[in-house]
Amino acid sequence: MAFVTNLPLFTIVLSLFSGVLCFLLKGRAARRYTIVYECLLLVMNGLVLAYTIRNGTFTYVMGEFPAPWGNEIRAGILEALMAFVFLLIMVCAVVSGKRYVKVDVDESKINLYYALINLMTAALMALIWTNDIFTGYVFLEILTLTSCGILIVREIGRTTLAAVRYMILNLLGSGLFLLGVVLFYDITGNLLMMSMQEQIAQLAGAPGTMTLELTLCLGILTMGLGIKSGLFPFHYWMPDTYGWATPTSAAILSSLVSKAYIFLLFKIYYRVIGIRIFESLPLGNVLFVLGMLGMVFGSISAIRANNINHMVAFSSAAQIGYIYMGIGLGGLAGYTAAMFQIIAHALTKSLLFLTTPRLAEVSGDSLKFRDLQGSGIRNQSAGYCFLFGALSMIGIPVFAGFSSKLLFALAAVDSGSGKKLVLVMLALAISSLLNAMYFVRTAIRIFTEPQEKGRYKAPGRKQARGLKADYLVPMALLIAANLFLGLFSWVLVDLIQKGLAMFG
Amino acid sequence: MIENLGINYEEAVAVILFGIGFTMMLFQRNLIKKLIGMNIMDTGTFLLLASMGYISGRKAPIIENGIQKTEAYINPVPAGLVLTGIVVSVSVTAIMLALTIRLYKRYHTLYLDDIYALSIHEQEDR
Numbered sequence: 001m002a003f004v005t006n007l008p009l010f011t012i013v014l015s016l017f018s019g020v021l022c023f024l025l026k027g028r029a030a031r032r033y034t035i036v037y038e039c040l041l042l043v044m045n046g047l048v049l050a051y052t053i054r055n056g057t058f059t060y061v062m063g064e065f066p067a068p069w070g071n072e073i074r075a076g077i078l079e080a081l082m083a084f085v086f087l088l089i090m091v092c093a094v095v096s097g098k099r100y101v102k103v104d105v106d107e108s109k110i111n112l113y114y115a116l117i118n119l120m121t122a123a124l125m126a127l128i129w130t131n132d133i134f135t136g137y138v139f140l141e142i143l144t145l146t147s148c149g150i151l152i153v154r155e156i157g158r159t160t161l162a163a164v165r166y167m168i169l170n171l172l173g174s175g176l177f178l179l180g181v182v183l184f185y186d187i188t189g190n191l192l193m194m195s196m197q198e199q200i201a202q203l204a205g206a207p208g209t210m211t212l213e214l215t216l217c218l219g220i221l222t223m224g225l226g227i228k229s230g231l232f233p234f235h236y237w238m239p240d241t242y243g244w245a246t247p248t249s250a251a252i253l254s255s256l257v258s259k260a261y262i263f264l265l266f267k268i269y270y271r272v273i274g275i276r277i278f279e280s281l282p283l284g285n286v287l288f289v290l291g292m293l294g295m296v297f298g299s300i301s302a303i304r305a306n307n308i309n310h311m312v313a314f315s316s317a318a319q320i321g322y323i324y325m326g327i328g329l330g331g332l333a334g335y336t337a338a339m340f341q342i343i344a345h346a347l348t349k350s351l352l353f354l355t356t357p358r359l360a361e362v363s364g365d366s367l368k369f370r371d372l373q374g375s376g377i378r379n380q381s382a383g384y385c386f387l388f389g390a391l392s393m394i395g396i397p398v399f400a401g402f403s404s405k406l407l408f409a410l411a412a413v414d415s416g417s418g419k420k421l422v423l424v425m426l427a428l429a430i431s432s433l434l435n436a437m438y439f440v441r442t443a444i445r446i447f448t449e450p451q452e453k454g455r456y457k458a459p460g461r462k463q464a465r466g467l468k469a470d471y472l473v474p475m476a477l478l479i480a481a482n483l484f485l486g487l488f489s490w491v492l493v494d495l496i497q498k499g500l501a502m503f504g
Numbered sequence: 505m506i507e508n509l510g511i512n513y514e515e516a517v518a519v520i521l522f523g524i525g526f527t528m529m530l531f532q533r534n535l536i537k538k539l540i541g542m543n544i545m546d547t548g549t550f551l552l553l554a555s556m557g558y559i560s561g562r563k564a565p566i567i568e569n570g571i572q573k574t575e576a577y578i579n580p581v582p583a584g585l586v587l588t589g590i591v592v593s594v595s596v597t598a599i600m601l602a603l604t605i606r607l608y609k610r611y612h613t614l615y616l617d618d619i620y621a622l623s624i625h626e627q628e629d630r
Contacts (some may be wrong), residue, residue, distance in 0.1 A: 002527050134585060141592045145599060152603065157610050157623050163621045165616070168538060171596060172529055178589065179522060182553050191581070 004095045005058050008075050008129045011083070015041070021113045027110030031098060034114040034272040035239065038091045038121065045087055049080035053495070057502040058420055059131065060207030068195050072131040072453060078339065078499025081492075082263055083128050085343050086256050086480070088201040089350045090121060092474035094352045098250030099470065101273050104154040113153050127260045133181050133272060134191045136264055140177065142218035144170045144228070147257050150249040151241065162240035169237050180221025184272065187217065192263040193271035197504075209237055213218070215281050218273060222265060231260040231324055232294035233289075235317035238504075239305065242313035243367070244352065250309070255346035260343065267336075269327070270504050279330050288328025289422070290336055292427040294321025299434035307367045308359070309439055313394060316493040318431060319345040320330075325427065326408060329420065332500060333411035339496045340407050344400035352389040353479045358382035358471070359446060370446060374444035381427045383446055385475050390439035392482055395432050400485035407493070514555035529596030535604045535614045539597060546593040550586045557582025 005363035018037050022030040061411035105113050126139035132274030152163045185191060204210040227234045242250045269278045305311040326338030362378040363371045374381025392399035405428055412424035486490060509516050522542055528541025540566055565577040611619045
């Protein structure tokens with residue numbers, strides 16, 4: 001076995017150690033350490049990605065206990081790709097949001113914030129790599145706790161209330177997920193995903209047998225993770241949670257945490273149930289419908305929001321709907337589109353959440369639309385970054401959002417069902433239209449001068465320069481990645497399809 | 505159907521407990537009651553796991569009197585899972601109680617609707 005095969009485990013274990021180390025360091029040292037460490041992780045994941053592209057998937061057996069007993073990590077192209085993108089966004093969010101962490105977090109607690117970030121990285125990596133469903137549950141809870149932690153570090157009443165509501169829904173989700181895991185354990189007698197799949201394939205050998213039992217158990221599990229990731233009827237916690245958190249947390253929560261839950265759910269469909277059996281269950285259609293409802297209703301709520309962060313958060317609900325629609329659509333094309341959307345949305349949404357506080361900064365620290373009038377002129381770099389993100393969200397060609405919408409449309413054509421084709425096209429059209437309505441409106445607003453001139457002073461030269469160093473580099477990275485996905489989407493589509501081929 | 509319920513009464517009770525906890529957590533407006541609901545819900549899951557893992561007439565998997573047959577012992581994994589689950593549940597309860605204390609200190613009430621109404625009137629900052 002090559003040395004590279006150890007690296008996925010290292011990313012988890014080293015992150016846990018880093019979390020402990022950050023408790024001991026002082027605030028500033030912890031921040032520097034975290035940034036350097038996340039860059040190191042990025043390199044390690046790059047190596048794993050290169051290895052899996054060359055040699056295909058590999059399984060790392062912990063403690064050398066063979067298959068039905070031990071605990072396993074499994075890495076393929078898809079997992080390595082997800083881990084790489086997640087870490088890239090993590091680095092960008094930490095670097096770009098650090099000035100706000102200094103303001104929002106009590107000075108004696110800054111090192112704890114970075115400790116939480118490191119623990120969260122461990123949980124994210126574990127959810128991506130693990131091949132054992134109960135390990136998945138444990139790290140899912142760690143992810144829930146750390147995401148609550150990075151939410152409440154900003155000690156204002158609203159974040160505490162948002163955290164309590166977020167936690168209550170998340171705990172309902174965790175409870176359902178645990179019940180689902182226990183039921184599957186009862187059915188199969190295994191916790192390793194591949195062994196479970198063998199058992200389920202035996203039990204449900206002929207199509208039509210065990211449909212009720214599998215649908216029930218999988219439905220419980222899906223509902224749990226659906227609540228946690230913000231599937232349509234459960235999306236109303238999003239605006240308060242993302243809207244009042246410190247920008248780094250908002251970017252991480254919206255673009256990484258909810259995506260990690262979806263990735264785990266997708267992995268369970270693929271590995272525990274087996275994708276063929278999953279497609280024979282009625283559950284896909286439910287996800288399809290809920291996803292489309294989310295696309296429309298999320299956007300409608302976004303139009304009614306009067307606060308830019310609430311608007312961006314509701315648009316997250318719509319984008320999560322796209323992902324579930326892709327999974328529900330089924331077929332290789334549908335899953336590819338869903339995975340592509342995970343990456344595209346994560347890149348765009350973190351860009352938007354890291355930009356909005358900079359627009360607020362030059363508008364008297366207010367996120368309300370009426371105060372943001374002309375903020376794009378007062379802080380031009382932030383204005384243009386927001387414009388980029390908004391264009392990608394609407395789905396203008398050359399941006400990532402366009403490629404993912406195109407992929408969904410192609411997947412609908414591929415599905416071969418006329419009803420689905422019409423529904424997907426309709427949903428895409430309506431959702432794009434609504435997206436355009438609120439993002440264009442906002443873009444116009446931030447680029448028009450306010451009527452009462454001189455309400456907010458443009459920042460002085462010195463302040464503007466201070467903004468740039470830690471801001472422009474991550475933003476440039478995110479925008480470059482976004483444009484890459486838009487212009488060269490076939491590179492990523494190819495990788496995802498290869499990854500899906502070795503995923504099951 | 506009814507006979508099966510009679511045989512598997514532990515599982516039935518576990519699912520009923522889970523349902524009670526779940527609805528409490530969703531519909532109670534008082535934070536402490538919500539937390540109690542969460543603990544009942546978790547307990548239901550643990551009961552399900554423990555009752556599934558136990559086979560009557562067998563013993564805990566500690567070798568006694570040199571008997572090494574697997575038929576003499578139960579599977580230790582479900583018990584291990586229950587323990588892990590309890591640890592998770594305890595830590596989650598702790599953090600939720602801490603949050604509740606923080607909210608109570610600020611708003612002097614435990615009812616979520618009242619807290620929400622109070623927080624709306626607070627000055628909105630960034």
